Amino acid sequence: MVANRGEIAVRVQQTLKTLGISTVAVYSDPDATAPHVLMADEAWPLDGKSAAETYLDMEKIITIAHRSGAEAIHPGYGFLSENPMFARACAEAGIVFIGPTPESMEALGDKISSKELAQQAGAPVVPNSPPCDRVDDAVDRFVATWGFPLLVKAAAGGGGRGMRLVNSVEGLAPALESAGREAQAAFGDGRVFLERYIPRPRHVEIQVLADGLGNTLHLLERDCSIQRRYQKIIEETPSPVLTPELRRRMGEAAVAVTRSAGYVNAGTVEFLVDSESGEFYFLEMNTRLQVEHPITEEVLGLDLVEWQVRIASGEKLTLKQEDIQARGHAVECRIYAEDPYNDFAPSVGTLERWLPPNGPGLRLDSGVTQGQTVSTYYDSMLAKLIAWGPDRVSSLRRMELALSQFPVLGLVTNIQFLRQVIRHPQFMEGDYDTGFLSGNSELSQPESPEEDLNLAQALVAWAMDQAPSQQPRIQAGPAAAQNNPWRTAGKLRLP
Amino acid sequence: MSQGQLRRQSPASDQVFDYRVETQGETVRVNLGGDEIELTVTAQSDQEGWCRTPDGNLHSFVWAWAGHSLELWLDGNVFTFERVERRRQGDRESPVGGADIVALMPGTVEQILVQPGDPVERGQTVIIMESMKMELSVAAHRDGVVKQIPVGLGQQVDKGMRLLELEEQSEEAASN
Numbered sequence: 001m002v003a004n005r006g007e008i009a010v011r012v013q014q015t016l017k018t019l020g021i022s023t024v025a026v027y028s029d030p031d032a033t034a035p036h037v038l039m040a041d042e043a044w045p046l047d048g049k050s051a052a053e054t055y056l057d058m059e060k061i062i063t064i065a066h067r068s069g070a071e072a073i074h075p076g077y078g079f080l081s082e083n084p085m086f087a088r089a090c091a092e093a094g095i096v097f098i099g100p101t102p103e104s105m106e107a108l109g110d111k112i113s114s115k116e117l118a119q120q121a122g123a124p125v126v127p128n129s130p131p132c133d134r135v136d137d138a139v140d141r142f143v144a145t146w147g148f149p150l151l152v153k154a155a156a157g158g159g160g161r162g163m164r165l166v167n168s169v170e171g172l173a174p175a176l177e178s179a180g181r182e183a184q185a186a187f188g189d190g191r192v193f194l195e196r197y198i199p200r201p202r203h204v205e206i207q208v209l210a211d212g213l214g215n216t217l218h219l220l221e222r223d224c225s226i227q228r229r230y231q232k233i234i235e236e237t238p239s240p241v242l243t244p245e246l247r248r249r250m251g252e253a254a255v256a257v258t259r260s261a262g263y264v265n266a267g268t269v270e271f272l273v274d275s276e277s278g279e280f281y282f283l284e285m286n287t288r289l290q291v292e293h294p295i296t297e298e299v300l301g302l303d304l305v306e307w308q309v310r311i312a313s314g315e316k317l318t319l320k321q322e323d324i325q326a327r328g329h330a331v332e333c334r335i336y337a338e339d340p341y342n343d344f345a346p347s348v349g350t351l352e353r354w355l356p357p358n359g360p361g362l363r364l365d366s367g368v369t370q371g372q373t374v375s376t377y378y379d380s381m382l383a384k385l386i387a388w389g390p391d392r393v394s395s396l397r398r399m400e401l402a403l404s405q406f407p408v409l410g411l412v413t414n415i416q417f418l419r420q421v422i423r424h425p426q427f428m429e430g431d432y433d434t435g436f437l438s439g440n441s442e443l444s445q446p447e448s449p450e451e452d453l454n455l456a457q458a459l460v461a462w463a464m465d466q467a468p469s470q471q472p473r474i475q476a477g478p479a480a481a482q483n484n485p486w487r488t489a490g491k492l493r494l495p
Numbered sequence: 496m497s498q499g500q501l502r503r504q505s506p507a508s509d510q511v512f513d514y515r516v517e518t519q520g521e522t523v524r525v526n527l528g529g530d531e532i533e534l535t536v537t538a539q540s541d542q543e544g545w546c547r548t549p550d551g552n553l554h555s556f557v558w559a560w561a562g563h564s565l566e567l568w569l570d571g572n573v574f575t576f577e578r579v580e581r582r583r584q585g586d587r588e589s590p591v592g593g594a595d596i597v598a599l600m601p602g603t604v605e606q607i608l609v610q611p612g613d614p615v616e617r618g619q620t621v622i623i624m625e626s627m628k629m630e631l632s633v634a635a636h637r638d639g640v641v642k643q644i645p646v647g648l649g650q651q652v653d654k655g656m657r658l659l660e661l662e663e664q665s666e667e668a669a670s671n
Contacts, residue, residue, distance in 0.1 A: 161629070182630040185605065229629070345600045346627045348654070352559035353542075353568070376601040376651075380627050404571035407543075407557040416572055446572070455554060456567055456574040457503070458525040458532045459546060461514035463558050463565065464578070465497045465523075466541055 001026070001068060002036070003061050004076030006367030007383055008289070009036035012074045015305035024068045026061060028054035030375050035367060042068055049377055055079045058086050062093050072096035072312060074305070078379065081288040082109050082158075098312040100287045104261045108285040111155050112193060118282040121260040123253040126272065126281045129194040131155055133180055135173050139194060143169070146196045152176055154183035155191040158286075160230025162186060165197065198281065200433040201272040203227065204239050205286075206254035207296045209307055211317040212264050218251040219296050219304075220326055222268075225434050226421060228344055233414070233437075234421060235292040236331040237299055240392065240430025241273065250280055257285060266293075266308050275433050291384065294365060295330035298388040329392040331399050333418045335408075337380045340417035341446055346380045349373070352410030357402040361388040361395065374411055382413070392430070396422055420447050500579040504564065511579055594642070596633060596659040598652045602626030607648060613641045615661070622646075622658050633658060 001024035002009045002016075013023045013036065025040030029049050037043045044064045046054035054060070056079055065073055073090055075081035075098070084102035091097065099105075108114045115125045129142040143150070152175045154162025162183030164175040176192060184190035207219040223239035224232040242250070254269035268290050270283040293304050302319075311317070337347045354370040366383035368374070374382065385402055389395030403419040420443055421427055426436070437443060498515040515526040523534045523546075538544035543557040558567040567574045606623040615621055615635040622633040622644075639661035646658050 178630070185625060185630070348601055349561060352561050352566070353557055355557065376626060378627075406571075407568035409557065409559040409566040409568055409573065410561045412573075419571065452554075452569055452572060453503070453574070454527065454530070454532065455534075455546075455548060456569050456572075457501070457512060457514065457527050457576075458516075458523070458534060459536075459556055459569065460501060460558070460565060460567055460574070460576050461516040461525045461527070462518065462523045462534070462536060463542075463567070464499060464501070464514075465516045465518050466538075 001061075001065050001070035001073050002040075002076060003055065003073050004079055004081075005031050005034065005036055005055060005378065006381070007365045008076040008291075008367070010039060010367055011294075011365050012076060012305050013039055015303055015309070016074075019306065019309060021309070024064070024070050026055070026064055028377070030373070030377055034372065035369055044068060049375075051079065051378060055378075058083075058089050061086075062089055062095070065090075065095050066093065070095065072098055072309075074098040074308070075288065077288050077291055082286070084109065096312050098265070098308050100263050100265050100267065104263045105287045108261055108263070108267075108287050109156065111153060111157060111284055114284055115282065117261055118253075118257050118285075121253075121256040123257050123282040124280065126198060126283065127196045128153075131191040131193050132176065133190070133192070134176060139172070139176075142194050143172070149197045149199075151195045151197050152179045152192050153195050154179060154187060154189070155193060156187035156189035157183060158187075160227075162192060163230055198272050198274055200275050200435050201225075202239070202241060202275055202433050203232070203270065203283075204242065204250070204273050204280070205268050205270040205290070206250055207290075207293070207304070208254050208258045208263070208267050208269060209304075209311070209317060209319070210258055210264050210267070211311050212314060213316050215317040216255050216258050216263075217317065217319060217321045217324065218254050218258075219300060219302070219324055221247060221250065222290075222292055222295055224292060225432055226427070226436055227434050228340075228437050232292065233334045233336070234331065234418065235295055236329065236392070236395075237295045238326055238329065241275075246273075246278065246280065253280075253282065257282065261285070263287070265311050266304055291334065291381075292332050294363060294384065294386045295332045298330035298363065298386060299326040299328055300324065301327065328388055328390045329395040330386060330388045331395050331422075332384050332386045333399060333403065333422070334381055334414075335383045335385060335406075335418075336414045337374050337382055337411050338414055339412040340414045341444065344414075346376065347374075347412035348376055349411035351382075351408065353407050355407045356383070356385075357405040359398065359402065361398050362386070362402055363388070393428075396428065416446060417443070501565075501576045502579050504575040504577065594639075594661045594663055595657050596621065596635060596661070598624065598633070598654055598656045598658055600626050600631070601654050602631065602652060604646050604648055604650045604652060604658070605630070607644060607646075609641050609644075609659075611641050611643050615639060615641060624652070635659075635661070637661070 002012045016023050022041040025037050025043040026046050027037045028046050048054045080086040084105040087097040087102040119125050132139050149167045152164040162179045164179045166172050166175045179192045180190040202225040204221050204223050206221050210216040221239050222235050222237045224235045226234035268286040271280045272283050273280045338344045350373045356364050363386040368382045387395045387399035389398050400422045496517045500513050503510045512528050517524045521535050523536050525532045535547040545553050545555050554570050556569045565576045602624040605625045609621045617637050619635050620632045621635050624631045642660045642662045644659050
């Protein structure tokens with residue numbers, strides 16, 4: 001059973017099916033006809049709309065797992081994937097949780113205890129304060145030692161939620177308060193702490209795999225420095241800045257952390273790399289499959305979900321560290337329903353057109369289809385486009401071409417923006433850090449499509465001549481969505 | 496032959512233009528505010544295909560209605576248009592500095608920090624929303640006094656929905 005939605009629920013089922021395993025999907029009301037449901041061997045409703053009453057409801061999910069006879073649960077990423085209580089509940093119900101043990105999730109899920117653990121394993125860490133909810137002595141001492149700017153972070157954090165950059169002492173108390181509130185809302189845990197701010201870092205992470213028999217290895221790095229609001233949007237491997245020596249040291253540190261946590265299954269050790277000094281620091285360990293795992297799969301020719309399943313069923317890792325050699329280069333772009341030219345505001349609507357590209361070296365991990373409605377209930381990521389090439393330049397060229405051949409209409413996406421970033425000279429050079437997007441004002445405007453404006457106007461005029469009566473074909477708004485016969489046909493509702 | 500007026504929606508500024516179009520088979524003659532353009536359109540279906548411009552270049556396109564907007568994808572860029580209809584009497588655009596604070600994106604009302612009768616300053620956070628798991632602060636766009644708050648805690652709101660209404664500005668206050 002896959003306790004998730006969207007592209008990851010589709011991607012996990014694809015591997016399960018190739019392994020000859022029948023799949024069970026779960027779905028919320030708005031997802032009733034989503035691709036992850038339609039491809040499943042069985043699909044069970046979670047009755048509700050919000051994440052809290054559906055994909056986050058442990059009881060409902062475990063009950064369905066029982067009734068469907070599922071032997072194991074893959075949690076995907078997000079939702080319950082890093083929740084030790086859920087992993088424990090699965091174990092108590094006699095269902096295999098495809099992931100690490102609840103104990104190592106607990107030790108690594110908390111950002112403060114995970115840093116202590118990393119330090120003991122010999123990995124360098126960024127200095128931090130103990131948890132704090134207001135400006136107290138410990139906060140004053142930390143500020144006196146490290147100064148401003150500094151970061152407020154959520155102990156249970158992830159994805160930039162509950163995180164604030166503070167530049168002055170006046171900003172400290174409000175930041176502690178609002179980060180704590182956001183963390184409480186997002187994770188049910190409002191604890192926050194202070195961390196030294198590393199300016200212009202690169203975000204480089206190491207994929208690890210560990211079996212239950214004591215074998216641990218790393219699967220090289222992913223450079224995830226292109227971020228907006230602390231969320232990754234473009235990832236690539238190999239990293240353009242890692243020397244073989246740095247790669248080896250970071251790989252060894254990642255394996256040491258994984259071993260000392262007694263970690264089993266796939267995980268990711270995240271590091272900050274200081275662009276200026278070339279030093280690296282342990283940031284956190286993600287105890288799940290990452291969104292950006294496909295680029296590792298593409299350069300290594302591996303299926304990480306398959307290894308997750310094999311490890312969870314007690315198999316031994318047959319891979320050896322010396323066999324792990326990257327072939328070529330891979331880059332991933334996350335396709336979001338958002339407006340990059342309006343502060344990345346989420347966009348909702350119906351995907352009137354969704355026409356993904358195809359070609360050599362391309363892979364699309366998608367959770368949507370044409371005609372589907374995208375709501376505000378869940379994350380706004382629609383799909384991930386991955387391009388592989390024999391070298392960095394060719395994979396980036398393939399990506400740039402693919403992004404220019406991907407028509408999506410009905411809601412605003414970041415596709416045009418991603419293409420702008422990919423073809424940016426600094427990105428092409430590999431010379432970027434986590435401040436790249438906010439520091440490049442030319443990326444806040446669309447790249448002069450004005451040249452094509454005359455042609456666009458002429459074509460629209462032609463379109464009006466062709467089918468002026470089609471407007472509006474379907475009325476916008478929730479009422480119209482309910483009246484759409486395709487949506488209601490399966491539900492036996494008579495007028 | 497048909498003609499009309501269209502508005503292009505763009506982040507910078509909306510542009511309104513007149514068009515007249517004449518289609519003969521694949522040959523399309525368009526007049527845009529006096530400028531004549533001739534295209535050869537090879538439609539794959541009524542909503543996608545290729546066109547050749549007089550310089551001989553081929554361009555691919557897809558278009559669709561999205562609510563009241565006509566969206567056109569052309570060579571990797573998306574353009575949004577709408578038909579300009581004659582305005583009814585009495586309709587007017589909400590002026591900048593108006594009375595309403597509206598939701599700029601859909602989400603849930605998490606906190607309401609002011610009450611009717613409270614004075615607010617421009618830039619002051621009045622409501623905190625959550626959208627796609629992100630916390631968003633909604634600030635007052637001008638100084639004023641809160642007249643009413645038509646939304647409640649935990650309420651799901653759509654983009655453009657009114658979150659808070661300020662008292663109408665008096666003439667002197669507006670000119671200050």
